[in-house]
Amino acid sequence: MNKYYITTTLPYVNAEPHLGFAMEIVQADIIARYHRLLGNEVVFNTGTDEHGIKIYRAALAQNKDPQSYVDEYAAKFNSLKESLNLSYTNFLRTSSTQHKKAAQEFWKRCLENDDIYKKNYKIKYCIGCELERTDSELTDNKCPIHPNLEIETIEEENYFFKFSKYQQPLLDLYEKNPQFVLPDFRLKEIKEFVSSGLQDFSISRLKEKLPWGVAVFNDSDHVSYVWFDALVSYISTLGWPNDEKNFEEYWPVVQMAGKDNLRQQSAMWQAMLMSAGLPCSKQIIIHGFITNAGQKMSKSLGNVIDPFELVNKYGTDALRFFIAHDLNTFEDSDVTVERIHESYIANLSNGLGNLVARVAKLCEQNKLSGVTGSNVWCTDLEKYLGEFKFNEAIAVIWQLISEADKKVNLEKPWELEGQKAKEVLEDLVKKIQAIGYNLQPFMPETAEKILKQFSGEIKSQAPLFPRI
16 A cells, blocks of 8 residues: 555644634545545544643633643544544544654754754744744734734743754755645745745743643753654654654655645745655645635634534534635635525535435436446546645536436436436436435445445435535
8 A cells, every 4th residue: 555644733722623624634634635545554643732821821810720721722623633634543632641752852863953942032922823923024013914912022031943953954855846835826926935934943932831731851941842842753753753653654744724824834844854864745735714704714703603603503524515615725715604504505415415416316216226336436536635625626526416416307217218317317327326426425424325225225314415
């Protein structure tokens, strides 16, 4: 078997899971399921990012011990597995002993490569991003991603990573790998950022100010900066550095991330890997934001849509469909509950669900059974999934649905009898079997129901997507 490794970012556990992260993890799940169907052995990683001042303050605000706080919220994120029918194999928590040891070993290797040093500094800092912000990146002294949060000033002695040392190696990486960051306009964006000159960045915090974090192995007065710690999760989940065999079998990784993670994933992390003497990632897939009335949907702004509520109302596969079909893969997508409902009725109740119900009923009336189709991918579906174009990929399947609907309306099998009725219905059943087969990565429960219903003796069943 070929090995394939994909990971989401690890979301901060400072609030409940929301639709923005559900989009990222469902997209990753579609790719993981697709590669398993191709016969690949897949590691699919997700988890929770549990350190940093944002987490520490959130725990204090609830009068909770930080570990108890992150335990509670990590469980909520892990519950997405059942709610969204996710197939991830690994759930890495950055507060785990395994990860802490890996993060300390990673620090040690960068230090041994002379890429870590200590200095005094003063910066403007966005707590929401957990990143330094320059004046040119601020609007009215506010972070454009977290305009509701005050920019803070940090002034202390910290350890720094020699990011500036890796400007040319990063540019060489992008030049040699034109598909390293998708979409291409994000690759252009990170090239411009690196070309403009890199500044070394802080990778520690004083423990007396922030006691919640991975201890710096050679300095008990400091904890690791949250980004420097969290990014190591992509290799610690494979057992690095202890399980070198597993690491070498699955690394490098395909990373899914939002556009606000572009710099960290495709520049900072790659430079860190170079410093530690490890291969760079395989590919970085950058998606846009989910917006509400033009504003980014985020926990800090309080304008989120709860994925658990959507699943309770419409079902798991309906939400998975909406994410793949209605959300733009690489650009921002504005989402309202009304838009979700309209898509459900038009595409699922009146679309796929209606087609399946009509054909099953006709097959039952004609006692049709034993129709065998071929398990092949639709033309262009493999191409689009290879390019992470989820909208285009699922549109290929919905074109099959449209063609089957047209055949039903044109051939009018309810008016036919005997061999002619059987021929028309057998062709329709084969089309529906193809729809079911190709739906497997996107809507696995629905695909299984369709394939089971249209094998053997075909009978009517409860609607796949009842009208709400």
